[in-house]
Amino acid sequence: MTTCSAPRRRRLLLLCLCFTLLLRFHSCAASPRDLRFSVGDIAAVEAVLPSLRQARSTFFEVDRPLHPPRGSSGPCSTLLLSHSFAFTFTKPPVTASYSPPSCLAEDGGGARAVSLAVLEWRADCRGAQYDRIFGVWLGGAELLRGSTAEPRPSGVTWSVSKDVTKYASLLAAGNSTLAVYLGNLIDDTYNGVYNANLTLHLYFRRAARSPTAASAPADRVVPVSRSLPLNDGLWFVVDNTTDVESTRLTVPPNAYRAVLEVYVSSHNFDEFWYMNTPDQNGPFREVTVHLDGDVVGAVWPFPVIYTGGINPLIWRPITSIGSFNLPSYDIELTPFLGKLLDGKEHELGFAVTNAQKSWYVDANLHLWLDPKSSATSGGLIAYDAPKLTGRIVSNSSNGIDGQYDATASRNITATGWVRSSRGNIPTTFTQRLTFVHTNVVSNQGSSQAINQTTEAHTEVTGDGPHSQQLHQSFPLYIFLGGDGSGTSSQKLMRRVALGFDETRAGAAGRPASTLHNEQTAAAEVVLRDDQVVGASWRMPQVYEYGGSDGGCYLRNVSSVGYDVLFDHNEESCAGTRRRRRRRGVARVGGRGRG
Template sequence: MAVPCVRLALLLCLMIPATVASPRSRSLRKSPAHASASRPTAFFEVDRPPRARGSSGRRCSTLLLSASFGSTFDKPPATAAYSPPSCLVKAGGRASAISLAVLEWRAACRGPQLDRIFGVWLAGAELLRGSTAAPPPNGIVWSVSKDVTRYASLLAAAGNSTFAVYLGNHVNATLTGVYHANVTLHLYLRRTPTTKPTPATAPADLIVPMSRALPLNGGLWFPIQSAADVASKSVALPSNTYRAVLELYFSSHQDDELWYKNQPGYQNGPFREVTARVDGVLAGSVCPFPVIYPGGIYPLLWRPIAPIGSFNLPTYDIELTPFLGKLLDGKAHEFAFAVTNAMDVWYIDANLHLWLDPRGTATTAGLVSYAAPPTNTTSSKSADPVDTHYHATADRLVSATGWVKSSYGNITTNATRTFALDYLLTFETLDLTILADTGVVATDGAGGVLYSAQTHGNFPLGWVYQQNSLTVTHGLEETTVAAGRWSSAPPYRSLRTTQSSLVEDEEGGGKSWGVRQTYRYNATDGCYFRNVTSSNYSVVSDHSNELCVKGAASAGVGTVTAALPAVNLP
């Protein structure tokens, strides 16, 4: 017989799942419970600040758009004309003059409101997707700074283009919050502009958007409302393309926002896979990082420290170079996107990054090998009617090898993507792990490595419900090893961040909550560490440095074990 869910009644019983135990356990220090009634609360996502290298050290900043978003759901995006900033024009106007480009989103909202998704596009190419926070009545402020250097060719493109922002908000007598946002571009220019960018690994020469075209109502993304839905765009590639990478943007909402908690046989289960096909052939698939929005699961869990990846959603690269043999005929080819087991609704679009041979009018290419067996999935339910367990797994491999002949010689590229999902649900706990591996290796005719990158990702999510408390632990671990004569990436980089959040019922009907997060980035080009703890709306401990500490990347985050003074829900 099921135990009642008591006071956390907003959570469905089967949604109330589990946490991964931490090797270190420390209690939070107490702090004032209430957010200030006179000034907004600063919310933030823990992330590494973008760093400029090889630049003049001076920043050139341009306000691209300032807009307010009240009742904007299913209305046209806010738009502004864009042309390259004057500082870039004075530096010669080339994309290679940009050492670092940072897109800054800075926003505020006063009054209660839900978390909302927003997107930012330039000339139809998406640059940033994020969620707002879920504001309490006193309001919030928050900002996001994203490295957008990979879009340098788009930022430097001559002529006018359209900069667009969509944030679908709804205002009524209860939800009164209006979002006010400024979007600013910060450019750091090289002391000496590069005249010959590194082949294949410098920012792409051309970025082709795969999104809906303005004018329209809503975002430029395509809606995917079911597993049968397919979004597509037809594009003809330049004949001198020698490398192609498809960058995917997507996010899940409404019925599928919490897809990762679904038990097998309910709401299409806990497995989702985003697929990209070229002329009907599967080119790559992604089992997504389980993003939690700031209003997701239980809003107090994420105040004021936002969930991992929520303010700046991750994107995913699919190497298309092995498939160029069928794409260089000057004809339009269909790029199609779908979501396995999708429910209403996912938003998806893509950017096609292309590298063009500067000395050749046309390249030739061919596919050498290809393997994409069907996804393996399993699901089961234990026979015990009292202590029921649900288990599900999924895994897949997509691998392709192809050659491209250009003025750089005959280059063979192998691209491989694999993932494995493991899901275990009980009445009180959820334990979800997603492993994702990607690899790209490009070699010359003699077998020498021109560039390679091997990335291993581990995305654990767990929660546990115990009487009158809910604890959620969420993590992202990603390690990349890069090499090759053309490689411009750090030879080694590792990111490990873990977040533990707790909300508890208190006597008298109040609630208390706390968040602890550690973030460690170690790389051959620099390091960053931050350890931050909050109690209710207050940050009670915050330490950061840029020291590289050997072996420190394996340190975990202490589970939040005690919360905090009682506070009534806003």
């Protein structure tokens, strides 16, 4: 997601993708352009494909389908925005007036009657263009962040359907402004215009039923972002490790629960932060959340690879995990409500450890309000947030080949109480985070292999309906290499294995779930006498979701080149259990990558 210079000679750019990453082991600098192909590179590759399809392609990110609860009515669908994003970089977001759809009022139940809300983004693009980041905000609160598909000359389409039920109170509130920012560039080389439609689909539960305390969305969503007007997205921009971006806000006096939902994405020199070397501030990044100057939570982000990253061929037609719908991360602020309930303004801010230019960060503060009380009260019982621990160890015998290992860990714990009509309830929020990273450089700097795993364990206890445990694991493997250096024939290779594993365990009345989402992709480009003579790529992916409420989903899909070889999916808990048992047997002894 960077702005790159005009294409250079084909051989130079293709070679630099593998062979100029590491001129010196302790001072290598893989710049964003080193990990991207230009339009000329892709055109050269597609020209030698045996059967290049000229028809418009459909790219897709694998995710489970969204279904309303049984007995729901709907959908009630409203087109929120239709726009063509041409030269929009450094220009104001596109805005539209928003009023709650009439079906919200007609139903009579308002936000609490919404059983499912789906925000659908559909877009297409034809021509030459890089992938671009985009964001959608309603009343300043971010609803969706994604990257665009990187198009082909013959055109590409894609869509995103995101569950936005947790924003029901925002959707049902009074008139506000919808803002969409997609920073696109148009010049003599890059002419692709992104045409997008944004639609809201609402489903409603039966009048006699209401959401449980554990599943009810927040009564108010307060944006923690920049305000219009501006010539960018509403996100804060963090450009270095000392930068803290913040805003001031107040909390309603009758709040009894507070959860901060954080959106984050990496760009420019930190787009491929997980490949950064010690002189680039190393490969570790975290987003810290600050309340009146104190660190109250941390986000260790999933390594999203945009559709033009590493090698754009890999992500065609199956795109990287999280690329079209970036994940958000929750920080429980309920233990700190005693401070926030004093009626004064408080500062919420964000920093990025080891940051280089640029990180886009903002958040939404979800608040649950006591309908039986005009004011709640609270206090902080205990708070412990030791400094981050971590180190990088580098070993190289010749200044080129070698290995460096990076580790990091952080623990944060806070306990507080809130007195409301629900009683005097204590809540404890705990985070335990670990990071392990190894980078091996070999073959005189022509090969690089990265193994990395982020583990995040979050626990909320004390408040029965909202108690939960969440464990996430983000394994990442990347190999960059080639063979035949210095000869007339050369092969440039990429390997990427990416995983998103998640286990949720809730209190009584709150469903538990597991998610295993894994991609193992590979691409090769063959050069002979400075010309591209062949290319191949493949992408197998397995997505397994199991829910205690019966909402299970399994999808096993694989593509070679632009063709989908097979695509099996079933919404059966029995199917996911069978697959999980087979996977468990296959992985006895570890999950090494080679």
